[in-house]
Amino acid sequence: MAEMTAMMQDTITALVEARKYNTVRDVMVTMNPADIAAVLEDVSPAVLPVVFRLLPKELAAETFVEMSSENEELLIRAFSDSELKAVVEELYADDAADIVEEMPANLVSRILQQADPAFRKTINEILKYPEDSAGSIMTTEYVDLHPDMTVTAAMAHIRRTGVDKETINTCYVTEKKGRRLVGAVSIRTLLLADEDATVGDIMKTNIVSVSTLEDQEAIAQLFSKYDLIAMPVVDGENRMVGIVTVDDAIDVMEEEVTEDIEVMAAITPTDKPYLQTSVWRIWASRIPWLLLMMVSATFTGLIISSFESALAVLPVLTAFIPMLMDTGGNSGSQTSVTIIRGISLGDIEFRDIFRVMWKEFRVSMLCGVCLAVCTSAKILLVDFLLLGNGTGNWPENFLVAAVVGVTLIVTVFAAKLIGCTLPLLAKKIGFDPAVMASPFITTIVDAVSLLVYFAVASAIMGSYM
């Protein structure tokens, strides 16, 4: 598919350059809005409005919401008031609110002027909800039925109002007075039901709803858990105010996963795709973490400094420092990343902490012993016997191998225990568990592994140092 889009981009660009606008239109009307938007990303700003105006009204609005905010802004600036009105009229409230949020203030007032008063009020209400809340991603265009309607009346209501709704696949049932949500009924149930039955008879009442202030990540999880295609949003009094549809839930999932992955890799999340993000913005999202981690690496440096004299006597010990630190860091991040993902998916909760610790304790023993045996053997056979990098004194060589092996076991144990408890503790006290991933854990584990290394070394080889 990606290749197809690229091919289409080349074709359209060539046709636009040749000013074959009729052909461009004929090609575009056969395409999906998302594909047209992708193709238009490569059209030069000067001709973009010309090409966009070729689209029929409805397709134009559908394409508009799929475009990057740069292109949206460019088009709004080029639009006449009546053109802007035509696009705004076709938008759903959630999309309109998203667009308004991205635009500079002078364009916002132009856009809102073109919306009719009721729509303007709806957009303003959505904008008032906190970022990343259900209220901010919901739309208000849903089908609203009442329990005492007959199936025939409900179907007539849907036929009359359905064209403006974001979905008719699930209809919501509210009390006539007070708009309290009492149930939901799928279009399939309505179609297959007896025409004289009432909506109250056939509706499902065990429905999943969320409050306007619910966090969007939790909502996405509910979609996945309950296999929903839309979810009702209610206010504090259980009055229906809107719906979130599955396509928006999928966008949220992707956004939240990207954020988690970025935080785990020590990057401040940005909300734009990489190629659209400026070099300064990328730098700003990375440098604070690099500086922070550099400062923490100072501690490991201080630890090494304080053992400088020991290392000068037994320089062979220095060679194993990177391996010990890397293995510790890797062991820890394997665990922390697994736990963080489990928390995100709702598989692991804080109350599982002791089960998790017991599991990681056993895994760490298996991994630690296995690594220790392999490393000690390798040090003796390859490093010392084959390459001759040892001390030249075989009893001493055996002791060095033992020091490294014991250090590995302790380090892996510590790394895995830190790796599983920190994310769960972070979650418990309301922090993002993803922050507790590899770079953070690596820094702690680095210090731990060095301290263990020197402690074990002086315990076993004290007489040589």
Place this chain on the structure above:
Amino acid sequence: MAEMTAMMQDTITALVEARKYNTVRDVMVTMNPADIAAVLEDVSPAVLPVVFRLLPKELAAETFVEMSSENEELLIRAFSDSELKAVVEELYADDAADIVEEMPANLVSRILQQADPAFRKTINEILKYPEDSAGSIMTTEYVDLHPDMTVTAAMAHIRRTGVDKETINTCYVTEKKGRRLVGAVSIRTLLLADEDATVGDIMKTNIVSVSTLEDQEAIAQLFSKYDLIAMPVVDGENRMVGIVTVDDAIDVMEEEVTEDIEVMAAITPTDKPYLQTSVWRIWASRIPWLLLMMVSATFTGLIISSFESALAVLPVLTAFIPMLMDTGGNSGSQTSVTIIRGISLGDIEFRDIFRVMWKEFRVSMLCGVCLAVCTSAKILLVDFLLLGNGTGNWPENFLVAAVVGVTLIVTVFAAKLIGCTLPLLAKKIGFDPAVMASPFITTIVDAVSLLVYFAVASAIMGSYM
């Protein structure tokens, strides 16, 4: 919501222990299948079949598909043939195939015996498709219309057959002869259309379809890009064979993201949730990578060994090794993780490689210079002036700070360039880009940073070594 499930679990467990089965049933029928399945995970194996039998037939089947495969297996073993038949009859083909795939051979033949011949044939066909292909996740229960049907006839057809379909929200239009896919029509369009219009008049023809062998990850991306709730699956001759629904696409997304995250953290992906995975399985998914990375860390050890004599003369250099290696590794993994996620989301492709490299080059210069200035200043002011960890010779101290600073710039540059090119090259040659994430890159960057460090040190401070 998680707390609610936990509370329900306690309530149901208490009621089951008190053998208040009528109350258990009354509570369960008010719940969602996914919640019932979650609650049943905590019921002891001995009473699970008893509790499950309390559920009405349809709810029982819906709950069954939401359960862990352990519980499914346990129930199938406890079922009589007629109970098994009742559950199998209510399943959709894709769910049935998923269950069959998880069960031991003797149970599979029992399950298939209870399916009617046509359903058995469908299940077997789905099982024949390669794992992770469209064919393996599709279902065959979709609404099939023909272009010459009138809207009235189509609606009558849907009313007659809709109850057994996984979704009726989108109906697919195929040629009467040959079953070639020619269009799709939503139930909304049908409801709002003139009753005498034909399906051919109102259907959309620019539809997105996938072949049976298409990779499931690509399918999930299409759902996100085109905001779909179902997608048709066709064979090599564009004949319609099934549909993938959005709930399955969401499951695939979560699975693929988990896999990506695990691979990036150097873990072989397992297909079960963490708490259900055995200690041995977790160990097996982690230890090969730890061993591999330990072996590669040997190279960094060898590099240090070969500069042992230089380090013995200027031991102050040793203290900065962890910081240089950590910063290099962190810089590299920031970039690689960003690029890997961009590739997964379809934002970055191989043809963008030069744009990406140019961007990372500029970011690396900004980050490198910034880190170098801060570190050199910190080394001089804190380490040497404040803590007195320097060489005691100030011109020498300045040179050490310069060596560290220059090394940082070169290392960050190398790390970011390696971090952006490796994932794109992996993708190009058909490997999983996620393999090229932090641990792999860290190992390469560790070696690079040490070589750079010693090269810079001997260039600047050669006379002291």
